[in-house]
Amino acid sequence: MFDRVLVANRGEIAVRVIRALHELGIEAVAVYSTADRDALHVELADQAVCIGPPSATESYLRISNVIAAAETTGCDAVHPGYGFLAENAEFVRACDDNDVVFIGPPADVVEQLGDKVRAKEAMAAAGVPLVPGSDGTGGLDALRAAAAAAGFPVLLKAAAGGGGKGMRVVAAEDELDRAFSAATAEADAAFGDGAMYVEKLLSPARHVEIQVLCDEDGNVLTLGERECSIQRRHQKLVEESPSAALDATTREEMEATVARASEAIGYRNAGTFEFLVGPDGAFHFIEVNCRLQVEHPVSELVTGIDIVREQIRIAAGEPLAAVGRAARRGHAIEVRINAEDPARGFLPAPGRIVQLQLPLGPGVRVDTAVRAGSEIPPYYDSMIAKLVVWDDTRAAAIARTERALRELAIEGIPTTRELALDVIASPEFRSGDYSISTLADLEHRLPSLASP
Numbered sequence: 001m002f003d004r005v006l007v008a009n010r011g012e013i014a015v016r017v018i019r020a021l022h023e024l025g026i027e028a029v030a031v032y033s034t035a036d037r038d039a040l041h042v043e044l045a046d047q048a049v050c051i052g053p054p055s056a057t058e059s060y061l062r063i064s065n066v067i068a069a070a071e072t073t074g075c076d077a078v079h080p081g082y083g084f085l086a087e088n089a090e091f092v093r094a095c096d097d098n099d100v101v102f103i104g105p106p107a108d109v110v111e112q113l114g115d116k117v118r119a120k121e122a123m124a125a126a127g128v129p130l131v132p133g134s135d136g137t138g139g140l141d142a143l144r145a146a147a148a149a150a151g152f153p154v155l156l157k158a159a160a161g162g163g164g165k166g167m168r169v170v171a172a173e174d175e176l177d178r179a180f181s182a183a184t185a186e187a188d189a190a191f192g193d194g195a196m197y198v199e200k201l202l203s204p205a206r207h208v209e210i211q212v213l214c215d216e217d218g219n220v221l222t223l224g225e226r227e228c229s230i231q232r233r234h235q236k237l238v239e240e241s242p243s244a245a246l247d248a249t250t251r252e253e254m255e256a257t258v259a260r261a262s263e264a265i266g267y268r269n270a271g272t273f274e275f276l277v278g279p280d281g282a283f284h285f286i287e288v289n290c291r292l293q294v295e296h297p298v299s300e301l302v303t304g305i306d307i308v309r310e311q312i313r314i315a316a317g318e319p320l321a322a323v324g325r326a327a328r329r330g331h332a333i334e335v336r337i338n339a340e341d342p343a344r345g346f347l348p349a350p351g352r353i354v355q356l357q358l359p360l361g362p363g364v365r366v367d368t369a370v371r372a373g374s375e376i377p378p379y380y381d382s383m384i385a386k387l388v389v390w391d392d393t394r395a396a397a398i399a400r401t402e403r404a405l406r407e408l409a410i411e412g413i414p415t416t417r418e419l420a421l422d423v424i425a426s427p428e429f430r431s432g433d434y435s436i437s438t439l440a441d442l443e444h445r446l447p448s449l450a451s452p
């Protein structure tokens with residue numbers, strides 16, 4: 001097992017990883033930008049190294065600084081969290097070159113899956129059903145042909161995409177040119193790569209993803225699904241497990257498909273296979289996230305497996321304790337609390353948290369790095385906390401989520417708490433019968449989204 005691990009991240013996920021390290025008896029080294037000098041992850045770590053100014057490109061994203069921090073503190077391994085360098089093949093290679101274990105899949109797997117078009121090719125070869133669309137990237141003519149074959153409306157997507165960037169719905173052929181120019185420019189600016197592909201727009205569709213763990217011997221454990229269809233602008237807001245969209249047969253088919261694909265591509269460590277489930281119940285692969293997901297606690301609560309601890313154990317060469325399908329129990333719901341202003345179209349709203357009352361009590365977990373008095377810097381992600389709840393049944397978990405959300409009090413900055421309460425109270429969410437367009441359809445009548 002490792003003696004000392006560098007946590008190459010900030011915020012709630014850095015705190016989450018430090019906790020897992022300490023529970024395993026491993027020393028944690030934090031990195032921080034000057035904006036995060038007083039952050040909780042710095043305080044909880046055994047050592048902390050300043051890696052640059054506030055801008056992420058000059059600190060958390062700067063590979064040489066992160067590697068230098070690991071080297072100078074004598075770390076055996078690096079945990080990347082999610083975001084920042086978590087899916088950066090160049091960073092994985094830099095870790096390899098410096099004899100620091102990267103807690104995640106190997107560089108070639110990260111590289112292959114990071115290109116969504118190559119990922120889809122690999123999945124097709126492994127017999128995974130895809131959303132109909134282009135075979136590769138291409139210019140306008142190729143995309144036009146692929147869109148016509150798939151049938152409008154289509155979704156233009158960036159091969160290097162993430163976070164919904166470089167994505168455009170195209171309703172008809174005459175909109176393709178304009179959408180392509182905008183999307184390719186956006187992808188180029190965000191990822192330095194403007195390559196585009198096209199997919200049929202599935203509607204109504206549900207976003208259902210499968211969590212997987214693979215050890216260094218290639219053994220595979222699937223941990224069931226997470227339903228992530230409550231989204232705003234392609235960003236997840238509420239996640240739950242199990243999903244009301246799956247019957248036992250489809251669930252097993254999806255998990256078996258993911259296990260087979262993981263073996264075929266030589267997947268290692270924790271990963272998530274994302275699918276869209278159509279109205280007919282058929283599932284179609286969209287992408288693999290070769291890292292820990294924000295919403296991983298949902299699977300932890302229903303399986304009782306600490307995914308971060310398993311990531312560390314696997315990277316240290318330890319075998320999975322169980323393979324096949326992880327046993328599950330009960331129902332879990334996660335609500336993301338973002339520092340965003342509903343009155344201003346949910347623009348990120350950094351500022352100082354004056355008062356903070358976190359919910360407690362049975363079945364409630366809060367993953368956060370903020371405290372009363374914390375300053376939310378404007379430079380990073382606006383998600384400040386995750387409320388995760390477990391109970392025996394979906395109905396009980398919903399009641400518990402509402403109770404916990406009501407207990408949660410954050411003063412000083414606007415947040416998505418009220419929006420979450422509205423969503424949880426809506427008949428659509430309660431019925432379990434919702435899709436990725438439900439939140440947009442609800443916007444006109446949710447009180448938290450009403451114009452001021």
Ligand code: ADP
Nearest residue numbers: 131161162163164165199200201202207234436
């Ligand atoms: P990103 O990596 O940018 O998050 P994804 O490919 O994971 O992009 O898609 C993000 C979201 O966009 C999905 O959760 C879903 O809501 C929507 N989406 C993606 N592909 C399709 C599709 N073919 N049809 C309908 N919606 C889609």
